[in-house]
Amino acid sequence: MYIPTYEDMLAAHRRIEPHIRRTPVRSSDYLNELTGAEIFFKCENFQEPGAFKVRGATNAVFGLDDEQAEKGVATHSSGNHASCLSYAAKLRGIPCNVVMPRTAPQAKKDTVRRYDGHITECEPSTTSREETFAKVQAETGGDFVHPYNDPRVIAGQGTCSRELMEQSDGLDFVVAPIGGGGMISGTCLTLATLAPECQVIAAEPDQADDAYRSFKAGHIIADDAPKTIADGLLVPLKDLTWHFVSNHVSEIFTASDPEIIDAMKLIWKHLRVVMEPSSAVPMATILKNPDAFKGKRVGVIITGGNVDLDKLPWIQ
Known part of the structure; x- marks a missing residue:
């Protein structure tokens, strides 16, 4: 670690x-x-x-080398990290895939989509979030930017x-x-x-x-x-x-x-x-x-x- x-x-x-x-x-x-x-x-x-999550998301996105960035980024989030990672990815011109609970506030889902992030919904539990994300990352190959860890x-x-x-x-x-x-x-x-x-x-x-x-x-x-x-x-x-x-x-x-x-x-x-x-x-x-x-x-x-x-x- x-x-x-x-x-x-x-x-x-x-x-x-x-x-x-x-x-x-x-x-x-x-x-x-x-x-x-x-x-x-x-x-x-x-x-x-x-x-605030735009700070960590932007650091992760702009810290990727060109080869890593080509496949984009991916994450799971209740909303703000998803929005901020989508924003940073759009600034760099790379794709962003996010897993969000179906119960996440609509305002946060709308913000993700405004920044061209692609949303896959999951049930509102940590287990469902992580299981759904594993499938999305396997399909996209994007660099995993964890919301906090x-x-x-x-x-x-x-x-x-x-x-x-x-x-x-x-x-x-x-x-x-x-x-x-x-x-x-x-x-x-x-x-x-x-x-x-x-x-x-x-x-x-x-x-x-x-x-x-x-x-x-x-x-x-x-x-x-x-x-x-x-x-x-x-x-x-x-x-x-x-x-x-x-x-x-x-x-x-x-x-x-x-x-x-x-x-x-x-x-x-x-x-x-x-x-x-x-x-x-x-x-x-x-x-x-x-x-x-x-x-x-x-x-x-x-x-x-x-x-x-x-x-x-x-x-x-």
Whole structure:
């Protein structure tokens, strides 16, 4: 197992800079007063495909040599990685095949197709996703870019926290959602060298809390088909992301679906940005654990903004 390094992150940043956006950092006086913390929101929902995953996907796609790239790329994803890999593949002019759960938000399926990605649907479980993907890859021969358990992807995701630290002038904590652990791993990778005094906190839904239980047990515990409104956080940790979580994450906090919805509404209203339920989990955990963050400078990564506007979680 190859563990990506800080130098890999720097190389990834050079590689992807022509193709991604340096997203802004926003703040809200109201949210600061509400939490007692000074919060800096890194708005990765402003990336062209609407999510941070464009960083890792672009690093993987543009790191392929011409012979490898000829057969394109392939992956499985609940949505944002599929969209971002399709986007990066289109930029390079190569094919992209993705396996997505049939229950994935229509907005995310539409984005994949807009970037010429070809979708094969599967049942909403890790087992079905991986079995279906094995068939698709065998047929296409595309280079497998795992949504998170891939050194190229983790190095790319690490560029986000590098920018955040440059834009916020020092932080006590960085809080990001955790599903499979790609963003958290990239954050750990970068901050362990760039700002070792800054603690990395992972935020997870109560109804898909396998990372929390893994963290407490000291080994990976995987759920096959959890259900939560945070559809981007349904997958389990793998060996590479577990390495970073077990060695560098300070704490994992969880929040219920109602708490996630409340946080999502607060951010929509007071930060005035569109973000998906998965991106609201960090804010939900900050609100739930005020003593942990009061008086601190806190970076929050808003990981994505791809939502079905006709199916917002507070609309019956």
